[in-house]
Amino acid sequence: MKLPKELRDKRDIGGTVKTRICSIIDCSENAIRSLSENAWKKYIEKAGLKLKDSATRRLYLCKLHYNQSNKVRKSQEKIFQKKGFLDNSSSSKKGKWEI
């Protein structure tokens, strides 16, 4: 079944190509990424950025602010990985030394 032309046009307008503005205070760049607030808020705050108040659970970041937040996210992940690795190796070494 084909949709009437009217409906199809409406769909195109309300689609995913809507332009969003970056959610960082004082920034009015177009966003390149839509992110979940739960996952990204902590990284954005660590990057020293402040979010505009928003009613949605989504964050929109421009290229610059996405890069800044992503840098923090990557460095945090590295710390966690290193820590886990060191904890494992040091505890197994300890065991050997004690014998």
Ligand SMILES: [Zn+2]
């Ligand atoms: Zn921005």
